[in-house]
Amino acid sequence: MFTNTVPVDAYRGAGRPEATYVVERLVHQAAVHMGIAQDEIRRRNFIRSFPHQTPVALSYDIGDYDACLDEAMRMADVAGFESRRAESKRRGKLRGIGYASYIEACGIAPSNIAGALGARAGLYEAGEVRVHPTGSITVFTGSHQHGQGHETTFAQIVAGRLGVPVENVDVVHGDTGRVPFGMGTYGSRSLSVGGTALYKAMDKIIAKGRKIAAHLLEASEGDIEFADGKFTVAGTDRSKTFGEIALTAYVPHNYPLDKLEPGLNETAFYDPTNFTFPAGTHICEVEIDPDTGVVEVERFSACDDFGNIINPMIVEGQVHGGVVQGIGQALMENCVYDADGQLLSGSLMDYALPRAHDLPHIAVATKVTPCTHNPLGAKGCGEAGAIGAPAALMNAVHDALAPVGVTSIDMPVSAHRVWRAIAQAKRAGASVAHA
Amino acid sequence: MYAFEWHRATSIADASAALARSGGRALAGGQSLIAAMRLRLAQPGTLVDLAGIAELRGIRTSTDGLTIGAMTRHADVAASADVKRTIPAVAALADGIGDAQIRNMGTIGGSIATNDPAADWPAAVLGLAATVTTNKRTIPADAFFTGLYETALAGDEIITEVAFRKPGRAAYVKFPNPASRFALVGVFVAQLGDGSVRVAVSGAGPCVFRSAPLEAALSKSFTQDAARQVKIASDGLNGDLHGSPEYRAHLVAVLAGRAVAAA
Numbered sequence: 001m002f003t004n005t006v007p008v009d010a011y012r013g014a015g016r017p018e019a020t021y022v023v024e025r026l027v028h029q030a031a032v033h034m035g036i037a038q039d040e041i042r043r044r045n046f047i048r049s050f051p052h053q054t055p056v057a058l059s060y061d062i063g064d065y066d067a068c069l070d071e072a073m074r075m076a077d078v079a080g081f082e083s084r085r086a087e088s089k090r091r092g093k094l095r096g097i098g099y100a101s102y103i104e105a106c107g108i109a110p111s112n113i114a115g116a117l118g119a120r121a122g123l124y125e126a127g128e129v130r131v132h133p134t135g136s137i138t139v140f141t142g143s144h145q146h147g148q149g150h151e152t153t154f155a156q157i158v159a160g161r162l163g164v165p166v167e168n169v170d171v172v173h174g175d176t177g178r179v180p181f182g183m184g185t186y187g188s189r190s191l192s193v194g195g196t197a198l199y200k201a202m203d204k205i206i207a208k209g210r211k212i213a214a215h216l217l218e219a220s221e222g223d224i225e226f227a228d229g230k231f232t233v234a235g236t237d238r239s240k241t242f243g244e245i246a247l248t249a250y251v252p253h254n255y256p257l258d259k260l261e262p263g264l265n266e267t268a269f270y271d272p273t274n275f276t277f278p279a280g281t282h283i284c285e286v287e288i289d290p291d292t293g294v295v296e297v298e299r300f301s302a303c304d305d306f307g308n309i310i311n312p313m314i315v316e317g318q319v320h321g322g323v324v325q326g327i328g329q330a331l332m333e334n335c336v337y338d339a340d341g342q343l344l345s346g347s348l349m350d351y352a353l354p355r356a357h358d359l360p361h362i363a364v365a366t367k368v369t370p371c372t373h374n375p376l377g378a379k380g381c382g383e384a385g386a387i388g389a390p391a392a393l394m395n396a397v398h399d400a401l402a403p404v405g406v407t408s409i410d411m412p413v414s415a416h417r418v419w420r421a422i423a424q425a426k427r428a429g430a431s432v433a434h435a
Numbered sequence: 436m437y438a439f440e441w442h443r444a445t446s447i448a449d450a451s452a453a454l455a456r457s458g459g460r461a462l463a464g465g466q467s468l469i470a471a472m473r474l475r476l477a478q479p480g481t482l483v484d485l486a487g488i489a490e491l492r493g494i495r496t497s498t499d500g501l502t503i504g505a506m507t508r509h510a511d512v513a514a515s516a517d518v519k520r521t522i523p524a525v526a527a528l529a530d531g532i533g534d535a536q537i538r539n540m541g542t543i544g545g546s547i548a549t550n551d552p553a554a555d556w557p558a559a560v561l562g563l564a565a566t567v568t569t570n571k572r573t574i575p576a577d578a579f580f581t582g583l584y585e586t587a588l589a590g591d592e593i594i595t596e597v598a599f600r601k602p603g604r605a606a607y608v609k610f611p612n613p614a615s616r617f618a619l620v621g622v623f624v625a626q627l628g629d630g631s632v633r634v635a636v637s638g639a640g641p642c643v644f645r646s647a648p649l650e651a652a653l654s655k656s657f658t659q660d661a662a663r664q665v666k667i668a669s670d671g672l673n674g675d676l677h678g679s680p681e682y683r684a685h686l687v688a689v690l691a692g693r694a695v696a697a698a
Contacts, residue, residue: 350614414613419685
């Protein structure tokens with residue numbers, strides 16, 4: 001097939017926004033048709049027993065979907081919604097609220113499952129932890145960072161575990177001449193897979209450090225404990241700092257050279273045993289001006305379970321960015337070709353992206369059920385915002401438009417499209433009344 | 436962008452002579468022309484830069500109105516206490532043009548000489564029945580805007596100032612294109628000192644225009660409801676991916692009503 005339209009590829013969420021959209025629009029409509037509250041219909045269908053084997057290969061290890069729904073409803077002030085809706089109505093506006101309770105599969109992937117599903121690559125991640133003679137550390141990761149804050153998060157993992165100041169940890173990524181062969185950043189996998197590779201490399205660093213410490217302290221290796229940056233003989237105050245061990249490893253004058261190589265530099269490849277399953281509930285509230293069709297996003301509340309969180313600020317930023325991207329898709333982003341294949345939305349003069357003033361305050365919270373199968377307990381947070389937001393916003397728009405007879409409207413809900421839907425519903429209503 | 440000659444004019448006479456000699460274009464704030472040149476949509480051989488002509492800049496007020504020099508920047512109009520006091524709708528309109536960078540460079544003269552169909556200034560000039568003065572003559576607003584990017588100006592004619600009479604009340608309401616923020620539709624409504632009503636519409640058609648049905652309705656009753664009752668014909672209006680002619684026609688009446696309420 002030949003085409004002059006632009007090739008497309010996976011985009012933030014990659015399949016989960018689409019799946020969530022279909023499922024959550026159906027759930028919303030089902031609740032409307034059966035007269036069940038939007039939170040209640042979701043509660044009735046939540047899984048509460050883990051591990052939960054799904055019919056399609058995946059096995060959910062853990063989650064607490066009620067906790068996220070409860071918190072999202074609290075942040076969204078669902079209790080006050082009806083009075084806000086009445087106040088909007090007094091001003092001639094239509095207000096609606098929409099829910100999206102999503103679950104996604106991240107942390108891709110067990111390589112054998114990926115292979116069975118047709119992937120042509122292994123989906124492990126690689127990490128190298130190079131301790132220098134000074135005790136400072138350089139980390140090499142196969143997971144690339146381009147705005148996700150890996151330099152900070154990965155440095156925190158290493159600094160926290162090895163008990164060195166975070167500023168003494170450098171993170172190297174993206175240079176294939178320097179980093180071990182890795183698989184990259186996608187599927188919200190960098191922390192759960194790439195971070196775990198670093199964790200496994202640190203296991204090796206600590207194990208070797210214990211051997212060196214046992215030699216220096218003339219104790220049995222089994223009696224050496226490592227905590228807070230110190231190797232200590234259990235039950236005594238005899239210890240060696242991490243820095244002393246690093247220096248000894250590189251200046252091996254008093255060293256078990258017959259049993260142990262000098263140096264303190266370890267690499268690990270981590271292949272996950274399962275996917276991770278972040279989940280959460282997003283609630284969106286919109287107000288629509290029926291005279292112009294303009295949809296204003298009035299409130300947005302997101303409560304997500306990403307497992308253990310290393311850096312709350314980065315997580316919050318990821319959710320904000322994802323939600324904004326999702327709102328943009330639902331509300332304005334539109335790639336348009338004319339009948340001759342000419343691209344009409346070829347610049348930002350015609351391709352609308354959300355600006356700050358198009359957005360409300362985005363309330364963000366997290367609940368934690370640690371992932372059971374990686375040592376960090378991390379699930380991943382990079383795409384959740386973009387997964388929950390389109391469905392939540394579109395459910396809110398349908399809720400708002402229901403009183404004027406609009407039963408179905410597609411993304412993006414531009415002002416023009418909303419106005420047209422309202423006008424058509426009015427005409428249909430009028431013709432029904434005359435029939 | 437193609438190569439061009441640049442002439443920095445020292446006076447209005449010098450600028451006019453340079454335009455006549457070269458067949459080039461006058462450069463005001465450059466916020467439309469430079470962008471068009473960059474996209475190779477415009478290809479003037481010579482640019483005659485008006486920035487050095489001090490007498491083209493400034494705002495004068497009198498008891499019955501306001502005169503704005505052609506090279507006065509939107510930001511200066513928006514910030515002027517005299518403009519805010521005399522015709523607040525004009526200050527508000529200038530404050531809503533483009534973004535801060537555009538307002539700090541773009542000028543009233545450049546805007547109306549370009550006559551972009553979605554520009555804001557033409558709506559105020561036409562809605563307030565302003566008078567455009569050039570180095571050759573004065574032109575009433577009703578005769579100035581002649582079509583898509585076309586005006587009554589001759590090739591060597593330079594706008595020197597625009598004079599607005601103080602209206603009884605006036606307001607401009609714009610519905611921005613969600614991407615470009617230009618007016619998808621902008622409506623300037625004014626009730627002049629003699630009680631007559633003018634309604635000028637930007638963005639909706641190929642050129643700013645007055646709406647006779649809205650003027651008639653609002654002359655009878657200057658109310659939001661009266662505007663909303665008017666059915667605007669969509670014939671000849673713009674249609675694009677952001678709005679059909681029918682949507683723009685609908686918005687004209689809605690925004691006219693909101694302008695009446697704000698006036």
